[in-house]
Amino acid sequence: MMIYGIAKESRERVHVTEAVNGGDFICALCRTKVIVVRRNNEPHHFRHHSGTRQAGGGGKTRLHEDAIDKIKELGELKLPNGEIIRFDKVDTGARLGRDVVPDAIGYVNERAYAIEIYVTHRVDEEKIAKLEQHNVDTVEVDLSHWYRACPSFSSPIGLEELLVKYAPRRWIVRRRRFPRLQRWWTRVTNRVLRNTRAKTGNYRAPKQLHLGI
Numbered sequence: 001m002m003i004y005g006i007a008k009e010s011r012e013r014v015h016v017t018e019a020v021n022g023g024d025f026i027c028a029l030c031r032t033k034v035i036v037v038r039r040n041n042e043p044h045h046f047r048h049h050s051g052t053r054q055a056g057g058g059g060k061t062r063l064h065e066d067a068i069d070k071i072k073e074l075g076e077l078k079l080p081n082g083e084i085i086r087f088d089k090v091d092t093g094a095r096l097g098r099d100v101v102p103d104a105i106g107y108v109n110e111r112a113y114a115i116e117i118y119v120t121h122r123v124d125e126e127k128i129a130k131l132e133q134h135n136v137d138t139v140e141v142d143l144s145h146w147y148r149a150c151p152s153f154s155s156p157i158g159l160e161e162l163l164v165k166y167a168p169r170r171w172i173v174r175r176r177r178f179p180r181l182q183r184w185w186t187r188v189t190n191r192v193l194r195n196t197r198a199k200t201g202n203y204r205a206p207k208q209l210h211l212g213i
């Protein structure tokens with residue numbers, strides 16, 4: 001279900017809840033016209049205008065791989081805070097330590113940023129835990145809305161702008177400046193939580209301590 005459209009005039013990303021009925025919107029990926037659908041029995045969304053769909057589509061693997069290749073080709077990425085980072089180099093298929101392979105790793109002055117592309121599945125907890133162990137900033141770029149909604153998802157037309165500009169993104173791991181302090185703190189809070197849980201039957205997930213970047 002497509003919940004973001006691109007306003008044709010301003011080229012801004014618009015959430016469907018803020019879209020004006022009858023406004024001019026296009027799909028970020030295939031650039032064809034989309035219309036706002038508001039019906040009582042389904043969530044509001046954008047739909048491709050009939051007759052304007054492009055043929056083709058290579059499936060999720062294709063979109064995932066195209067996106068990774070495109071990031072390598074561009075050599076830059078917008079971070080969740082809006083800052084655009086220019087990498088000295090981008091590795092794909094490279095291993096971090098012995099046990100984890102992010103979709104891509106960008107390097108700036110020896111500092112690594114892991115990049116994950118979300119097409120059908122978010123990064124799982126196990127992989128997040130490993131990335132945390134490596135203490136590496138990790139960005140997840142979310143292409144899932146467009147993958148599910150756009151029949152031309154292998155089209156390269158909009159992929160670049162999607163990656164550079166429109167796709168939502170979030171930090172799934174932030175590098176910690178004091179990883180040992182962090183581990184100690186996690187142990188302490190987990191112990192407190194365990195004790196609290198044992199006493200009261202309540203459970204809250206442990207919080208991560210952030211000490212800036």
Ligand SMILES: [Zn+2]
Nearest residue numbers: 027029030150
């Ligand atoms: Zn489309």
